[in-house]
Amino acid sequence: xxxxxxAETIARGLHSVLPGRVIASVTILRxxxxxxxxxxxxxxxxxxxxxxxxxxxxxxxxxxEDGSRLVINLGMTGRILSGANSGQARRATHPAVHxxxxxxxxxxxxxxxxxxxxxxxxxxxxxxWSRRLGPEPLARSFTARVLRKTLSRSRAPVRSLLLDxxxxxxxxxxxxVEALWFARIHPAxxxxxxxxxxxARLHRSVRRVLRRAIRAGGTTLRNxxxxxxxxxxxxxxxxxxxxxxxxxxRCRTSIERIVFGGRSAFFCPRCQAAxx
DNA sequence: CATACGTCCTGCCAGC
DNA sequence: TGCTGGCAGGACGTAT
Numbered sequence: 001x002x003x004x005x006x007a008e009t010i011a012r013g014l015h016s017v018l019p020g021r022v023i024a025s026v027t028i029l030r031x032x033x034x035x036x037x038x039x040x041x042x043x044x045x046x047x048x049x050x051x052x053x054x055x056x057x058x059x060x061x062x063x064x065e066d067g068s069r070l071v072i073n074l075g076m077t078g079r080i081l082s083g084a085n086s087g088q089a090r091r092a093t094h095p096a097v098h099x100x101x102x103x104x105x106x107x108x109x110x111x112x113x114x115x116x117x118x119x120x121x122x123x124x125x126x127x128x129w130s131r132r133l134g135p136e137p138l139a140r141s142f143t144a145r146v147l148r149k150t151l152s153r154s155r156a157p158v159r160s161l162l163l164d165x166x167x168x169x170x171x172x173x174x175x176x177v178e179a180l181w182f183a184r185i186h187p188a189x190x191x192x193x194x195x196x197x198x199x200a201r202l203h204r205s206v207r208r209v210l211r212r213a214i215r216a217g218g219t220t221l222r223n224x225x226x227x228x229x230x231x232x233x234x235x236x237x238x239x240x241x242x243x244x245x246x247x248x249x250r251c252r253t254s255i256e257r258i259v260f261g262g263r264s265a266f267f268c269p270r271c272q273a274a275x276x
Numbered sequence: 277c278a279t280a281c282g283t284c285c286t287g288c289c290a291g292c
Numbered sequence: 293t294g295c296t297g298g299c300a301g302g303a304c305g306t307a308t
Contacts, residue, residue: 006301058301058302073302074301076285076303077287077300077302078302112285113286113287115285117303153278163303172301173300174301175301218301223300241301261279261280263300263302
């Protein structure tokens, strides 16, 4: 997805227009993005009033007046396009679900690859759902000590660990790679050999990268758009991700690309020494 | 329990 | 010009 900064940007945009408004009807154009029987999904929503739009990890979370929730995981190419005030979301290229509002607006879930998933969570099941995810990296309670404890329990490559949503919620490949570049840690380093000082650097780097990306409205590589249909501006600020064969801005050494865990990692072979 | 890998799906781009 | 292979922000299920 769209990682934490992109979900945050989308949620903020929708939070400014949706609370107080009511769903009139739901049209499902693509059954496979909905969790459970599509008919039940579409039938459950009409009449519910939005109370809040927020985020948990990479998920955009809509909370209704009765405490039930609609959770949207955007997969690789999901977008939530707001036509809440214009009546229709114009930029949808692959609409999958329309949420028609009682006052005439419409919010569209759009997804080229359809890896995204829309799930309804009853009020009573929210705690359990949320508990499956790790801590929020931007929360005050996510300290360097918390990160150190997580790292110490795993021999997996640190990049893989950062991507594990049960360990830390919201970090994806772009920001994991960027944070490791800032912290000068090789992506394949076994998590439990990272020392206290390096852990402190990584902790600071993860939070800094996520905050800066939120400030820039996220990163658009291809598909990502915020709720208003705009691209994110953080792409220009990437130092390692997607920059194979370009000079590291710290030391001019060529950035390298390696693949493990089925995904690309980018790093500076000089600044980020290989583990041994 | 932890870790590794294949799979879902479509579109784009480089190279031949 | 057209085809093929590789690659893409994620996460789930299964095997080991």
